[in-house]
Amino acid sequence: MNKTVLVIFITSGFAAPLAYAQSSVTLYGIIDNGVSYVNSSASSLTTKGARLIGxxxxxxxxxRLGFTGKEDLGGGSSAIFTLESGFSGNTGALSQGGRLFGRQSFVGLSDRNDGTLTMGRQYDYTFDYVAPMTSWLQFGSIYGAHIGDVDDTFQTYRLNNSVKYQVTPIPGLQVGxxxxxxxxxxxxxxxGFANNRAWSLGARYDNGPLxxxxxxxxxxxPSSGQSATNNPNGAVGDEYSLPSSIFYNEGFVNRQSIFAAATAYTISALRLNFMYSDTxxxxxxNRSLRVDNYELNxxxxxxxxxxxxxxxxxxxGSGFTGTGAQSYADGTHPKWHQIDFGVSYQLSxxxxxxxxxxxxxxxGDATEAAINVIGPAGIDKKSQMLVATGLRYRF
Known part of the structure; x- marks a missing residue:
C-alpha cells in the first residue's frame, strides 16, 4: 500500500550541538463506495421487511483516514501513536457514534525486545488475532460477519480507557x-470499579504455511454504556447496541465472555481457514444465552x-427463554446458516x-434472518440475501 509519509528531522538546537532522534508521521486511508441490493430489510425484528436498493x-x-507516528528513542525503543477516524464515503459523516477518532486512538512505547505498550481506544485481541481468518476480512465485506457480531469479530465496539501490551517471545509467536x-x-x-470494564488475552502464531x-x-x-445515567464513559460506549445487534438488544447485559480460536493453512495460491467462537x-x-459460531472459508x-x-x-444458539428472545426465536435453540462469497480485481x-x-x-427455533450491519429481514422472513459491488481506493 502506498502511503504519504511526512518525515521530520531535528538535528540541532540553538546554542548547543544537541541531536534528536528521527521522527515520522504517516497519513493513510481507504474510501470504498458502491451499490447494494437486499431482498428484504426491516427497521426492527418486529416490523415488515421490504426490498432495498441503494x-x-x-x-x-x-x-477511514488515519495518522500513525513513530519516534526513535534509541536502543531499539520508539514512541508511537495512531489516530484513525471512520467516516461515510457517501455523506462524509463521521462513523463510530460521531467520534473524531472513533476507529483507534492510542499512544505508547515499543521496544524490539520488550514488546509494545499502548493506551487509549483500541481493538481487543479477538479482532487483532482471530478475526483476520474470517470470511469478511479474508475476501468478503462487512455484511459477511457473524450474525449480531455476537463474538466481536466485526468490532461493533472498540474498548475505551484501555491499556494493551503485546510481545513476541519467539519468532512467529505474539502474545498480549x-x-x-x-x-x-x-x-x-x-x-463501581467493575461497572463497564473489560479485559482480553490473546496469542497468535504464524510461521510458513500454518x-x-x-x-x-x-x-x-457493557450495556451501561447505553445509559447517560449509568456509565457511558466506561470501556464500552454507545456503539455496543446497533440495530443489527439482535443479541445485545434483548435486555441489559450484565456480562459477556467470548472465547475464540482459528487456524489457517496455505497451499500455494489457496488459503484455508477454520474459526470457532463461544460467546x-x-x-x-438471571437469563442467559450461549452462541457458538463455526466458520470454514x-x-x-x-x-x-x-x-x-x-x-x-x-x-x-441455546438458552435465553425470556420474553425478549421471542423477537428472534420461538424456542431455546435458534440456529442460522450463512454463505459468504466474494471476488476482487486489482486495477492497480x-x-x-x-x-x-x-x-x-x-x-431451528430462529424465526428471522439478520445479516450483519443490514439488520433484520423482517417479521417471518427466515432468509435474507445481499449483493454489493464497489470501487475501493487505498492510500
Missing part, C-alpha cells in the same frame, strides 16, 4: 493482554490481480473492484 459505502473495508477501565469509582446502585490464533474477552456490564451472555433477571488467488473466496458459517496496487454476496437462513 448506495453503499465502507463495506469492503471501512472508510489488555485491560479497559470503567473509569468509575466504587459505589452502590450498580455503580497459522493459529486464540483469544478471550470478558465485558462486565456467553448473562442478562439481568477459503480464498484462492487465481492471478496476481484476481482473487475469489467462499465461506460457510453455522451459528448455534491501490485500487480494486470488488463484489460480495451474503445469504443467510434462519433454522
Amino acid at each position: 448506495a453503499a459505502t465502507s463495506f469492503g473495508s471501512g472508510d 493482554g489488555l485491560y479497559a477501565f470503567s473509569n468509575q469509582s466504587g459505589g452502590s446502585n450498580g455503580a 497459522g493459529f490464533a486464540t483469544s478471550y474477552l470478558t465485558l462486565n456490564s 456467553q451472555l448473562t442478562y439481568q433477571g 477459503g480464498k484462492y488467488q487465481m492471478t496476481p490481480a484476481f482473487s475469489i473466496g467462499l465461506g460457510y458459517i453455522f451459528t448455534n 496496487k491501490n485500487t480494486d473492484l470488488h463484489l460480495s454476496t451474503v445469504y443467510q437462513r434462519a433454522a
Whole structure:
C-alpha cells in the first residue's frame, strides 16, 4: 500500500550541538463506495421487511483516514501513536457514534525486545488475532460477519480507557493482554470499579504455511454504556447496541465472555481457514444465552490481480427463554446458516473492484434472518440475501 509519509528531522538546537532522534508521521486511508441490493430489510425484528436498493459505502473495508507516528528513542525503543477516524464515503459523516477518532486512538512505547505498550481506544485481541481468518476480512465485506457480531469479530465496539501490551517471545509467536477501565469509582446502585470494564488475552502464531490464533474477552456490564445515567464513559460506549445487534438488544447485559480460536493453512495460491467462537451472555433477571459460531472459508488467488473466496458459517444458539428472545426465536435453540462469497480485481496496487454476496437462513427455533450491519429481514422472513459491488481506493 502506498502511503504519504511526512518525515521530520531535528538535528540541532540553538546554542548547543544537541541531536534528536528521527521522527515520522504517516497519513493513510481507504474510501470504498458502491451499490447494494437486499431482498428484504426491516427497521426492527418486529416490523415488515421490504426490498432495498441503494448506495453503499465502507463495506469492503471501512472508510477511514488515519495518522500513525513513530519516534526513535534509541536502543531499539520508539514512541508511537495512531489516530484513525471512520467516516461515510457517501455523506462524509463521521462513523463510530460521531467520534473524531472513533476507529483507534492510542499512544505508547515499543521496544524490539520488550514488546509494545499502548493506551487509549483500541481493538481487543479477538479482532487483532482471530478475526483476520474470517470470511469478511479474508475476501468478503462487512455484511459477511457473524450474525449480531455476537463474538466481536466485526468490532461493533472498540474498548475505551484501555491499556494493551503485546510481545513476541519467539519468532512467529505474539502474545498480549489488555485491560479497559470503567473509569468509575466504587459505589452502590450498580455503580463501581467493575461497572463497564473489560479485559482480553490473546496469542497468535504464524510461521510458513500454518497459522493459529486464540483469544478471550470478558465485558462486565457493557450495556451501561447505553445509559447517560449509568456509565457511558466506561470501556464500552454507545456503539455496543446497533440495530443489527439482535443479541445485545434483548435486555441489559450484565456480562459477556467470548472465547475464540482459528487456524489457517496455505497451499500455494489457496488459503484455508477454520474459526470457532463461544460467546456467553448473562442478562439481568438471571437469563442467559450461549452462541457458538463455526466458520470454514477459503480464498484462492487465481492471478496476481484476481482473487475469489467462499465461506460457510453455522451459528448455534441455546438458552435465553425470556420474553425478549421471542423477537428472534420461538424456542431455546435458534440456529442460522450463512454463505459468504466474494471476488476482487486489482486495477492497480491501490485500487480494486470488488463484489460480495451474503445469504443467510434462519433454522431451528430462529424465526428471522439478520445479516450483519443490514439488520433484520423482517417479521417471518427466515432468509435474507445481499449483493454489493464497489470501487475501493487505498492510500
